[in-house]
Amino acid sequence: MKYLIVGLGNIGPEYADTRHNIGFMILDEMAKQEAVKFYNMRLAYYTEVNYKARTLYLIKPTTYMNLSGKALNHWMKELKIPVENVLVLVDDIALPFGTLRLKPKGSAAGHNGLKHIEATLTHNNYARLRFGVSDNYPKGRQVDYVLDGFDKDELPELPALIDRSIEIIKSFATIGSELTMTKYNR
Numbered sequence: 391m392k393y394l395i396v397g398l399g400n401i402g403p404e405y406a407d408t409r410h411n412i413g414f415m416i417l418d419e420m421a422k423q424e425a426v427k428f429y430n431m432r433l434a435y436y437t438e439v440n441y442k443a444r445t446l447y448l449i450k451p452t453t454y455m456n457l458s459g460k461a462l463n464h465w466m467k468e469l470k471i472p473v474e475n476v477l478v479l480v481d482d483i484a485l486p487f488g489t490l491r492l493k494p495k496g497s498a499a500g501h502n503g504l505k506h507i508e509a510t511l512t513h514n515n516y517a518r519l520r521f522g523v524s525d526n527y528p529k530g531r532q533v534d535y536v537l538d539g540f541d542k543d544e545l546p547e548l549p550a551l552i553d554r555s556i557e558i559i560k561s562f563a564t565i566g567s568e569l570t571m572t573k574y575n576r
Contacts, residue, residue, distance in 0.1 A: 391444040398503040409523040410536040413479035433461040458503040459510025478518040485522025494567045
C-alpha cells in the first residue's frame with residue numbers, strides 16, 4: 391500500500407515557519423520523528439516513511455505554492471499512486487487556529503495551492519488535511535497574514551497540533567479517510 395503525502399508551502403528561508411508553510415512543518419517533524427531525511431528530487435523535497443506495512447511518500451513541492459499541482463501530479467504518476475491514496479496538508483484561514491479537519495474532497499476555498507492542484511487534476515476528489523490558522527488579519531492583508539509567522543500565543547500549541555496532524559496522516563494511511571474523520575474531526 392502506497393500513499394503520497396503532500397505538504398504545501400514555499401521554499402526559501404523567508405517562508406520557513408510561516409502559516410502558509412504548515413504543510414512543510416508537519417512533514418519536517420514527521421521526518422524527524424521517523425529519522426529520515428528529505429532529498430531534493432524532481433519538483434519536490436522527497437522522502438519515504440514505512441508505517442504498518444505501508445509506504446508513505448512525503449513530498450514538499452519546490453514549485454512554490456501556486457504551482458503545487460505540478461509536483462503532486464509528477465509524483466502521483468512516478469510512484470503510480472491512485473488519487474484516493476493522496477493526502478494534501480494545507481493551511482486554512484477559514485478555520486480557527488488549532489482546528490484540524492480531514493476532508494475526502496472539497497473546494498479550493500480561495501487557496502492558490504489547492505486551486506492549482508484542482509486545475510492540474512481537473513477535479514477536487516483528493517483528500518486534504520486543513521490546518522486552521524484563523525483569519526485574524528485586517529481586510530486586504532490576507533497575503534501578509536499567511537506569509538507571516540504564528541503569533542506568540544499560538545507557538546506553544548504548535549508542537550501538539552503538528553503531532554496530532556502526524557497521527558491523522560498515519561490514520562488516513564491505515565484506516566482511510568472516513569474512519570479518520572470520525573475519530574479526529576470535531
